[in-house]
Amino acid sequence: MNKSVAVLLFAGLLTQPLTAAAPPYSSEAPIAYMKDLSSGAVLYNKGGDTRIPPASMAKMMTAHVAFRLIQRGELKLDTMFTVRPETWKQWHGPQAGSTMFLSAGEQVSVENLLHGIVTLSGNDACVVLAEGIAGTEQAFVAQMNEEAKRLGLKNSHFGTSNGWPDEGVTYVTAEDLASLAQATIEEAPDLYKRFYAARSFTWGKTMGGADISQGNRNPILGKIAGADGLKTGHTQEAGYGFTGSAEQDGRRLVMVVAGLTSFNGRIGESVRFMDWGFKAWKAQPLFKKGAVVETAEVQLGSATTVPLVAPHNMAVTLPRTASSNVKVKVVYTGPIKAPIAKGQQIAQLIVQTSDTPPQVMPLVAGEDVAEAGMFGRIWNGMKSLFG
Numbered sequence: 001m002n003k004s005v006a007v008l009l010f011a012g013l014l015t016q017p018l019t020a021a022a023p024p025y026s027s028e029a030p031i032a033y034m035k036d037l038s039s040g041a042v043l044y045n046k047g048g049d050t051r052i053p054p055a056s057m058a059k060m061m062t063a064h065v066a067f068r069l070i071q072r073g074e075l076k077l078d079t080m081f082t083v084r085p086e087t088w089k090q091w092h093g094p095q096a097g098s099t100m101f102l103s104a105g106e107q108v109s110v111e112n113l114l115h116g117i118v119t120l121s122g123n124d125a126c127v128v129l130a131e132g133i134a135g136t137e138q139a140f141v142a143q144m145n146e147e148a149k150r151l152g153l154k155n156s157h158f159g160t161s162n163g164w165p166d167e168g169v170t171y172v173t174a175e176d177l178a179s180l181a182q183a184t185i186e187e188a189p190d191l192y193k194r195f196y197a198a199r200s201f202t203w204g205k206t207m208g209g210a211d212i213s214q215g216n217r218n219p220i221l222g223k224i225a226g227a228d229g230l231k232t233g234h235t236q237e238a239g240y241g242f243t244g245s246a247e248q249d250g251r252r253l254v255m256v257v258a259g260l261t262s263f264n265g266r267i268g269e270s271v272r273f274m275d276w277g278f279k280a281w282k283a284q285p286l287f288k289k290g291a292v293v294e295t296a297e298v299q300l301g302s303a304t305t306v307p308l309v310a311p312h313n314m315a316v317t318l319p320r321t322a323s324s325n326v327k328v329k330v331v332y333t334g335p336i337k338a339p340i341a342k343g344q345q346i347a348q349l350i351v352q353t354s355d356t357p358p359q360v361m362p363l364v365a366g367e368d369v370a371e372a373g374m375f376g377r378i379w380n381g382m383k384s385l386f387g
Contacts (some may be wrong), residue, residue: 005089022355023280023319028269030259031241033174034277037182037252039351041359042319043277048175051155052258055233056098056121057243058163058170060180061144063117063195066110066129067188068147077111081132083124091124097164100125101204101212112203119201119216121232126162137161151183165235174256177243181230181254185245196229197221217269220244224274232266233258240266246274250313253277283315286328286351290366294330296347298369303336307366308332308347314361316351327352330363340369 025044035041040312051224069075088104090096100122102108108116108128130140137160144158153176159169185192199221204212219242220227227246234240241258255273260266287293287310295305297363308330316326332347340346347363 019184023276025273025276027257027273027282028260028265029257029273030239031174031257032269032273033178033256034273035178035182035254035276036281036283036317036359037185037254038250038283039280039317039359040317040361041356043253043281043317043356044273045175047177048195048256049155049173051171051173052241053163053165053168053170053235053238054172054177055165055235055238055241056123056165056230057172057177057233057241058158058160058385059117059121059126060231060243061147062129062140062161062182063114064128064180064184064188065140065143065147066114066133067184067191069133070110070191071188075110075133077109077114078225079110079132080107081110081113081128082107083128084131085125087131087254091127097123097139099123102128103204114195115198115201116203118195118231119198120203120214121160122216124308126160130161149181151179153179156180163233163235165237177256178254179247181243185229185252192229197227218242218244219270220246220274223271224278227274234266242266242270243272244270246278248278248285250315251278251317261319273345280319280320282320282322284318284326286310286314286316286326286349289313292366293349294347294365295334297335298340299335299337300372301340301369303369306336306340306346306369308363309366311343311345311348311362311364314349316358316359318353318354319355322353322355332363338369338371340365342366342368 027046032046034044065156083102083106085104098121100116100120102124113129116122127137130137134140141158148156156172156176200213200215202211202213217232224246226248230243234241240260243256245254250314257269259278289312291310292307294308296308298306328351336346342365344365345362346365348360349363351359
């Protein structure tokens with residue numbers, strides 16, 4: 001019968017408690033949330049579990065679903081979709097909000113539609129991509145909600161592909177937006193880098209025939225070192241919001257602000273918030289990628305134990321003025337039943353400090369463990385019986 005197993009490590013480091021208080025910060029945004037992806041630490045949480053309309057931040061899920069289809073080989077960047085006249089009519093003109101300036105009957109590649117969604121925040125681009133992938137926008141929205149379930153976004157629901165106001169059908173939380181951003185960054189790193197950091201994109205023509213170039217509205221691009229995503233949003237109902245990410249010296253932060261009252265206010269608060277995240281906190285290294293942290297017991301396997309290793313460089317996030325002592329434990333439910341694949345996540349590293357909630361990081365199997373045959377099970381049972 002499986003049981004929870006906890007192993008306390010680094011007992012020798014527990015010579016004195018952490019004494020530094022969490023760095024103070026007062027966000028001007030009604031909703032503000034920040035997470036250090038490098039450690040799992042939540043650095044700031046103001047209304048992070050409050051349901052809010054996402055506005056164009058919903059487009060992060062549209063892009064994320066498309067990225068997953070591309071990675072599975074079910075969608076190609078050079079696939080061409082045609083702009084339906086009905087779609088053009090609905091999402092054309094000042095009343096239709098942000099636009100890629102698509103034309104009726106125009107054929108556009110998936111790659112250019114993704115640029116139109118991510119860089120230009122095109123409402124038209126979202127619907128054309130959704131219809132091209134799933135036949136109708138609502139069929140694509142069903143895929144968005146299925147993906148939200150897979151990611152564990154328990155307080156999010158999507159009613160449109162572009163976040164257009166829909167009387168509350170579409171809602172998210174800052175925590176869920178940060179989780180969605182994390183999933184895109186970690187599950188589709190190449191596509192994330194390819195699309196989210198673009199400063200501008202050119203598509204469409206003016207009445208005079210000139211090319212239309214639009215800049216990325218991301219308020220931290222070019223203002224915060226390492227900034228490379230993600231998405232702004234604005235409607236009268238939602239106010240001004242932004243989900244952003246940046247990486248410096250191996251530390252990647254994701255931040256969400258929502259409900260701000262002005263365009264310039266969003267810029268100022270986004271830059272100030274992200275700057276605080278990097279300057280007020282530090283990373284203390286724990287394990288290098290591939291280091292064996294502990295071993296776990298194996299049930300019915302060709303080996304009785306499996307090494308638990310760090311899948312990437314691991315660090316704990318601490319206030320910049322904190323001491324270096326932390327409490328660390330490994331937790332898994334075991335014995336772990338074979339077969340086990342190398343690289344499979346089978347345990348968690350939980351880091352506790354006095355200034356942050358527990359910081360939870362994955363540990364993976366360091367080697368394959370096959371399922372034992374009959375004689376192997378007998379032999380392992382005898383070894384276990386006699387110590």
